[in-house]
Amino acid sequence: MSDKPKIFLTRELPPETMAILREQSELTMNPEDRYLTKREIIEGVAGVDGLLCLLTDTIDDEILAANPALKVVSNFAVGFNNIDVEAATVRKIPVTNTPGVLTDTTADMAFALLLDAARRVSEGDRFVRTQAWQGWGPLQFLGSDVSNATLGLVGLGRIGRAMLPRAHGFSMKVLYWNRTRLTEQEEASLNVTYCELDDLLKESDFVSVHVALNETTRHLLGAREFALMKPQACLVNSARGPVVDEKALVTALQSGTIAGAGLDVYEQEPLLEPELYELDNVVIAPHLGSGTIGTRTKMGNMAAENCLAACHGQLPPNLVNPQIYA
Numbered sequence: 599m600s601d602k603p604k605i606f607l608t609r610e611l612p613p614e615t616m617a618i619l620r621e622q623s624e625l626t627m628n629p630e631d632r633y634l635t636k637r638e639i640i641e642g643v644a645g646v647d648g649l650l651c652l653l654t655d656t657i658d659d660e661i662l663a664a665n666p667a668l669k670v671v672s673n674f675a676v677g678f679n680n681i682d683v684e685a686a687t688v689r690k691i692p693v694t695n696t697p698g699v700l701t702d703t704t705a706d707m708a709f710a711l712l713l714d715a716a717r718r719v720s721e722g723d724r725f726v727r728t729q730a731w732q733g734w735g736p737l738q739f740l741g742s743d744v745s746n747a748t749l750g751l752v753g754l755g756r757i758g759r760a761m762l763p764r765a766h767g768f769s770m771k772v773l774y775w776n777r778t779r780l781t782e783q784e785e786a787s788l789n790v791t792y793c794e795l796d797d798l799l800k801e802s803d804f805v806s807v808h809v810a811l812n813e814t815t816r817h818l819l820g821a822r823e824f825a826l827m828k829p830q831a832c833l834v835n836s837a838r839g840p841v842v843d844e845k846a847l848v849t850a851l852q853s854g855t856i857a858g859a860g861l862d863v864y865e866q867e868p869l870l871e872p873e874l875y876e877l878d879n880v881v882i883a884p885h886l887g888s889g890t891i892g893t894r895t896k897m898g899n900m901a902a903e904n905c906l907a908a909c910h911g912q913l914p915p916n917l918v919n920p921q922i923y924a
């Protein structure tokens with residue numbers, strides 16, 4: 599009998615990670631490149647040591663109950679709002695994530711959305727493809743300047759901080775709002791200014807969201823907050839969709855309350871508020887934040903390492919519920 603742990607994987611990961619998992623575990627997995635249903639996850643998790651899942655899998659107590667001997671839920675993502683961590687903690691199941699490895703890649707994406715929304719790149723691309731372009735014009739597709747503008751960071755965790763060198767590279771002034779304020783020395787060394795959220799919204803030309811999704815951040819930005827923003831301001835969300843009230847955002851974009859938005863995440867992925875497909879002043883990307891070959895490979899290897907460690911009874915390196923060992 600093999601002494602390799604049994605792992606269930608909910609969707610194929612990059613080749614390097616697949617090789618690690620195939621070599622070091624008895625792997626069963628979703629054979630197709632699609633989401634599994636809850637029923638399929640329940641069936642898959644039965645009798646295994648570890649579950650390696652994705653941000654698109656909702657792992658609730660019913661799934662955890664399907665295998666009382668489960669040793670780990672390893673998420674292939676830094677965000678873990680898709681997992682009922684409280685329920686896992688009650689069951690003493692370690693939950694792990696993939697912090698750090700996707701920080702720069704996600705900040706690159708946030709900045710790409712910011713630049714695109716500001717300079718109307720995707721909108722111009724769509725227009726040129728209609729073959730209706732008659733040549734350069736002094737009033738065509740005028741956007742907003744990014745250089746020297748004010749960027750408001752809602753959340754200054756790893757990815758929020760990674761926005762700083764990018765913003766400073768464009769000589770932007772950076773404001774931030776965060777649950778915990780930095781010390782004055784840290785603020786000075788990072789060249790950022792703390793603001794209450796309302797003040798940040800009033801003063802920023804670009805507002806970029808970098809908070810985790812939890813009950814205190816759900817709909818953190820809605821109609822009241824958009825009304826505080828400048829009419830020429832753009833919102834960027836590369837964090838989690840439900841941090842922004844998507845219906846209220848549509849209204850704000852339609853009415854000109856704000857000028858534009860760059861979105862990588864949505865409240866009900868893969869569904870969007872239908873008006874977003876029609877609005878020209880929004881850039882809509884399909885949750886690509888960590889989407890590079892290098893980064894997805896690092897995330898996969900990290901998720902595999904977390905999963906294998908816990909399956910072998912070791913402390914997994916990226917544990918989000920350390921209280922289970924207390």
Ligand code: DGY
Nearest residue numbers: 674675676677887888
């Ligand atoms: C994460 O890891 O939470 C990201 O959203 C993946 O792109």
